Amino acid sequence: MSWLETSIMNTLGVGRGGKTVTHELTEAKQGKYHYTMGPYSDPVLHIKPGDRVIVETRDAFEGAIKTEQDMPTQKLKMPFLNPQNGPIMIEGAEKGDVVAVYIETMAPRGPNPRGTCAMIPEFGALTGTYYTATLNDPLPEVVRKINVDEQFVYWSERVTLPYKPHIGTLSCSPEIDSINSLTPDNHGGNMDLPDMGPGSITYLPVRSPGGRLFIGDAHACQGDGEVCGVAVEYPTVTTIRVDLIKGWNIEWPRLENEEVIMAIGSARPLEDAARIAYKELVLWMVKNYGFDKWDAYMMLSQCGKVRLGNFVDPKYTVGAAISKKYLALK
Amino acid sequence: MSWLETSIMNTLGVGRGGKTVTHELTEAKQGKYHYTMGPYSDPVLHIKPGDRVIVETRDAFEGAIKTEQDMPTQKLKMPFLNPQNGPIMIEGAEKGDVVAVYIETMAPRGPNPRGTCAMIPEFGALTGTYYTATLNDPLPEVVRKINVDEQFVYWSERVTLPYKPHIGTLSCSPEIDSINSLTPDNHGGNMDLPDMGPGSITYLPVRSPGGRLFIGDAHACQGDGEVCGVAVEYPTVTTIRVDLIKGWNIEWPRLENEEVIMAIGSARPLEDAARIAYKELVLWMVKNYGFDKWDAYMMLSQCGKVRLGNFVDPKYTVGAAISKKYLALK
Amino acid sequence: MSWLETSIMNTLGVGRGGKTVTHELTEAKQGKYHYTMGPYSDPVLHIKPGDRVIVETRDAFEGAIKTEQDMPTQKLKMPFLNPQNGPIMIEGAEKGDVVAVYIETMAPRGPNPRGTCAMIPEFGALTGTYYTATLNDPLPEVVRKINVDEQFVYWSERVTLPYKPHIGTLSCSPEIDSINSLTPDNHGGNMDLPDMGPGSITYLPVRSPGGRLFIGDAHACQGDGEVCGVAVEYPTVTTIRVDLIKGWNIEWPRLENEEVIMAIGSARPLEDAARIAYKELVLWMVKNYGFDKWDAYMMLSQCGKVRLGNFVDPKYTVGAAISKKYLALK
């Protein structure tokens, strides 16, 4: 039996055991992509819990960087970056529920798929930025176009990296804010967590009717922290299955895969993101796994695992996880 | 051939291929343990590069917490915490060199070995602290005594954790500062990095004659971030092999094991620790592995790995690593 | 001659020397107050540069806390806090312009005016918060109702404070984001700067057609940092004069009064807010006052003045100022 059978999604989802309808959210059907996630945009798709959606995502630069001579400062126009598919309306979703997003597959899109990496002035972790404001000259602009297939990312003559795709930006809508797609927060958003790939389920808090799911920003691979600010950004065909869990009132996104459960926090400074993630994990262990609060806190001090999502966006993202094997009752 | 044969230590160490003398640094020989790491204390041992030292470390509470009824506020006396063995003088070590510490083994010490975990008021990541000052009532004091053997940490009736020992505090002396053993910085110190266990080599910058090596703070296991502020603290017999690399002028500690090389930064806020670690890793790849600086920076954005040491000490520690397989020349 | 005559607003404003029409933005005319500042809400008023607006602001709790027995957790409903008047459309305002807001007067509103202060659980600087997440019990809820007149704030039997009103939240709309009124950023927003009172001019970057000015969150007085998270919140009649400066492309809000010019940054951690403020001030001195960049930077190290707006909101606010007397050419 697959771990999926016993996942939270398949145990509590409204759509479990039902008929799975498959929808396509092509570029044409999407039409205009979105640069904010909020309650003010028009839905592009209505689905039922348990349905599958095949999404054509655009890369974070919306294809504007076609060659290594296309400089970001020439081709990109803030704040129109990181285009999102959606919003997808999930039938029955209301404030206080959770939308579950199981990523089935992610494939490079296009006849000769290439990813893009770039050094963008005053963006990234090892440079002065818009918020960490300095008077230093910016780093040089550099663009890399990288061949990608479903096995490898051909980084350079010297280095070939494994293809480990994930979704960088995923969220339901905030209740009243409309937040640009570069910023993560308690709705999800631009978390850049390498764990959010095929085989993972992300749980997103619902704060407006229908949930209003947004998805985009696929990465063919990414290191912890996304240190230069850009991963191997590429367009994909991404297949997700979406379910709805009623009455699960969570403050921050959570994630599950075969090995772990993970709570996710996004904030600055970075320690606040880590505090949020670990606090949410403690509360989760107490509420759903029967741990005493102080036992959970002290035990995570011995076996918690931390993933640094990004520390380059306007807010930074940290996931705190625990192996499922420590959650079982003896 | 073991990876050790090709390690930096065995390639560049003064003691490579020489005779290995084994020293014992017992409790008796150590005498008074140290609570600061600096240039003002008397050496307890003089060794040559390549020598082995068998060290009897004390736990971070120096054995003062014997039962679950021994409350930290009663038994501990700041700043006399985290006792360190040392200083050990390494023959020939001078400012601008590196001391390499290969951890061979770590075994629990005593007839019926137990580790200690505790919640200490205003200490830990999920509470107001001395520096993140709040007016909230402190969390309760809780003490856990945990049976430990060389296979398992018997956390609770419900949960048994694997024995994964590491050294929490390791450093040479700063040049002029004498820094309490709770604080990590560019000398090393209280880094609490789970990677610093048997099978790892830590490279420490030398800033005073003889290097003045300090070691202590063994953990039978520890999660990323050491979230409650305390790991499974226990006394050990720890066996290290110490070597000296002349003229390797590094600013921050580094680590090597079979899989990765890792640069280590300690600072607040946490993003500064991560910045230091990644910057040092970029510079290392450029200087010793022939990478172009911007290629290294962008590539780490795709394959860098981050370990959160602690985010509970007066400064926080992050390790940034890259797999050795990406360092090889084709 | 008043300093106003030589202010930037009166020197460069489109409305200078023209006829000043006075508008009233009463509660009735405002209708629904707003909890986000963005481009998606319906305008309540259209004015011309140079016009005056008399605004009836509500207090930050929208009057929901009427007695010292009204507990915030019972009476307040996140995120519907800090109600804003607006949006006010300024004729001719376009992206790349600046809206200038001169605050003429602020008077308490109502027959028996009282301000409100409160300790709100997990809000404020000396407690764990939503972002600085801890497991401590929250501080107690405490509510204070304080009599206010145009001379004094009658804090307690023991302490009477001077009436020093200011506007806590002021901004034009972001380009695509709609940001809750609790959060400051480069649009302005909830800056909580005590300098933003009668006799000050605030310069706000325009990012959408008409500027879309929002105003609210009046404080009868406030200390630096607004340490408990709440000032003396009260409803007012606030009279502003609004002008438009074409083609002044600023990234962050700025302020001017008789004594100083001030650049304002909002970010976390707090040092980033201070970095932004000082960098913007350096750039301002270079661009508009003829200073060499490094001379300005080094000179501010000798005579710059810093105001801490708040360090309790989702982002913190700092103003960096220089006395006008050091700007004059000899």
Added chain:
Amino acid sequence: MSWLETSIMNTLGVGRGGKTVTHELTEAKQGKYHYTMGPYSDPVLHIKPGDRVIVETRDAFEGAIKTEQDMPTQKLKMPFLNPQNGPIMIEGAEKGDVVAVYIETMAPRGPNPRGTCAMIPEFGALTGTYYTATLNDPLPEVVRKINVDEQFVYWSERVTLPYKPHIGTLSCSPEIDSINSLTPDNHGGNMDLPDMGPGSITYLPVRSPGGRLFIGDAHACQGDGEVCGVAVEYPTVTTIRVDLIKGWNIEWPRLENEEVIMAIGSARPLEDAARIAYKELVLWMVKNYGFDKWDAYMMLSQCGKVRLGNFVDPKYTVGAAISKKYLALK
């Protein structure tokens, strides 16, 4: 009657009303200046509570930068910066006491006194630094020599600043650490608070026998935050009166002048320094001025004043103050 008569120092000091002996701590008597503050150095002077000391301080560069052509990277040698006079032993001082330092006068020293300002690579608030590590090229090195007299600082042809001297670095010794003189913490140290000039009394926690007072780092003037990292550094004759308050157990330094009392915190990130300062001020108001804790907290939210000392050192310094007029009992 001068405010001094009713100051805490003159009310509680052991030396009040006694005979004041005047000591001279000349360059010759000092001999070697110190670059760390700790318990391991030899005393240069023994005094009694109430005594006066006339100190010849050296500038922070120890005179090494003589002309505008003397580049910091050539002339300065880390960590041998910011030379301190001391340690001065105060008779009777023990752990748990406070040493009070009243600054009487500060005069420029030398026949043709000049101050020094400099931009030092990777030092200052608007540049990547050792801890906020970036890959950007450093800012240029710039040196300024500035004429100084007891009225003015002759910054440039265009700008003359008032002479407002203060002491940048002041502390008793930590208990076991020896901390470089660039770093402030709970012992005091390199706080760079403009309030610490003539007419102020600083209260320093005693943590080792005799207190071991260190003093240095005079500034002819300094802006809030010391943004470029360097003030107008100059050698002085500084006259202090030193007293001892027995059994006043404070965690962080405090300050008093005619107008205010101020608590001082030093930490990173900057909000932690502000948290410490405000928390200490709340506790002070409760313990010594009879305020209810929550009343003090909420009232400081209305009338607290914040001074940013520096945000350029390894730790940042904030003072939180309240006007003495609000402390009086009616």
